[in-house]
Amino acid sequence: QVQLVESGGGLVQPGGSLRLSCAASGSIFSISNMGWYRQAPGKQRELVANIPSGGLATYADSVKDRFTISRDNAKNTVYLQMSSLKPEDTAVYYCNIVGWRSGSGFRAAFNAWGQGTQVTVSS
Numbered sequence: 001q002v003q004l005v006e007s008g009g010g011l012v013q014p015g016g017s018l019r020l021s022c023a024a025s026g027s028i029f030s031i032s033n034m035g036w037y038r039q040a041p042g043k044q045r046e047l048v049a050n051i052p053s054g055g056l057a058t059y060a061d062s063v064k065d066r067f068t069i070s071r072d073n074a075k076n077t078v079y080l081q082m083s084s085l086k087p088e089d090t091a092v093y094y095c096n097i098v099g100w101r102s103g104s105g106f107r108a109a110f111n112a113w114g115q116g117t118q119v120t121v122s123s
Contacts, residue, residue, distance in 0.1 A: 002026035002112045006095055009117030016121070017083045022095030022114050024076040029107060031099035034071050034078035038091035038119075045094070049080060063089075085121045092116040 008020040020036065035050040049069035051057040057069050068081040078095055095114040100107055 004114040006114040006117045020080040029100040029102035033098040040091040
């Protein structure tokens, strides 16, 4: 099994910054894609940022030039640096990691989600 643990959410004033982290653990063989999603009350979950292995990061238009996604492959960790936060960024943020896990005599794909971390932007 692969587990994801998120951290870094909280309450911040408009214009402030937060950094989210998501660390994966378990019998991980390789990781292909890492991403961050968010879900605001009454809305569908939406993709915020995505970073594939060896590829370019992509962002939702609403967060471009304000958020930066990065990954540390040695630590199986993905980060989301959020700056110039707005009240409309308030949501529960989820990380998503896709890859391959391995064990004794097998290798299997996995698609894991973090538990979610609340980000509230308010004065």
